Amino acid sequence: MNRLQTALAALLFVNSTAAAETSAWVETPGGDVRLVALPAAADGSVRAMLDIRLHDGWKTYWRNPGGSGIPPSITISGAELVSIGYPAPKRLGDDEAHYVGYDEPVQLPLRLDKAVGTAITATVFLGVCKDICIPVQAELTVDAASEPFANPLEETAIAGAEASLPRGAGDGFKPLSGRWAADGKSVTVRFEAPTEGPLPDVFLSASSSFEFGAATSVRREGDAFVSEVPVLHRPKVFDLEKNPILLTLRAGETSMESPLAID
Template identity: 80%
Template sequence: MKRLQTAAIALIFLHSPAAAATSQWVETPGGDVRLVALPAGADGVVRAMIDIRLHDGWKTYWRDPGGSGIPPSIAISGAELKSVGFPAPKRLGDQDNHYIGYDRPVRFPLKLDKAAGGTITATVFLGVCKDICIPVQAELTVDSIGESFANPLEETAIADAEATLPGGSGDGFKPLSGRFAADDKSLTVRFEAPADGQLPDVFLSGSSTFEFGAAGPVRRDGDVFVAEVPVLHKPKVFDLEKDPIRLTVRSGEKTMESPLAIE
């Protein structure tokens, strides 16, 4: 597990009983969390989300917090977890203790392959932080037996969550290449992005065995943007074709996420 820097640590384990297609809110000092799931579509896919309602001043982490923090962990029973979506994050903290995450309520859209039966349980482990950091583990259960029509409010909430996810290449964005330094301590990223306003911000993530730090200042090289990203841990064995490094770019209000070709 990635390194955790805290002033104090408390572990909260809570259980949310089944309640139609939306679990009850599990309440914590720093934020509340619930599971929302729609009925399975004709293809058997269930659209769902982990809904994190952060309290004022509290923060939580992205999938790669940048070397300090708890990456969210989501395990599903009653269905197969196909994918978890993460909105583009922000740099948080200060110069001495910086990390990557969210400082406002956030929703992680899920795609599930529905199994037999109607009960789905998500076991969620995440960190919510302010002056202290609280690792939170919660079991969130929904029961969609007899649910043949989506609740319009739930459907809208999940559609809104999906709309916050970064787009792919296009609209001025294009991932170009990544190259590890000779000592493997950094990765140079080259990409195209909309040039209006402030310089874009860059985030990298890979499999659970990669760790990347916060990218250095982005610079221009002609029509291309370049950034150096610290490599905090590079595994000895990895398969980038099966599990590629993903480049996430924020440029103003626009965001992109795409696999990055490594030279």
């Protein structure tokens, strides 16, 4: 959303510390954020999540926001950030200001490792948008060793966040192939998806140096579905074996995510 570059209303920085496994909510005009973490396991691993409670009418971005916007940024101290999980997003905005993200509360599961000491702090930067966009920065701290056993409510919340993530590829819902256009400015994606219900939405994501636009309307070709995805920025040097492009598909309430092999 171009307003992010042109209408920055405020930069909100709040430090939220809690001697518990859930930080206090950091409240902002567009939404509230908190960090939830389960007690560290014996091997130092921690299951956690960033809980984003968007207010009515406000939106935030996916990891590849499309033609405009900024992806969430999460850095961790007190542990090592292994991965950030993202539920399948939605296409938002319009043709002139297309972006990809969420228009309702969303939870991002976090996998942490090598937790040391007791405190874990997440430094978070988000863009939340309505008529204007507000960059929100917050520090959220929890004590992942404050209790020997997981709080059932926190455990249920994190399990629900993990369950909301796209499933892996399987029979009837999987990528088939990807092919660069001759000029490198788009990728043609072929995939299998459920034949009943809404046509799938197609999203691509990769390292931060790639940027993808809005996929064209999905069409049937034989037993497969096909869509073209614009490549808004492609780095001169990249290694798809180490950092593959991910294909995310959303068909109604069902979603799938898997690396996409590209010729």
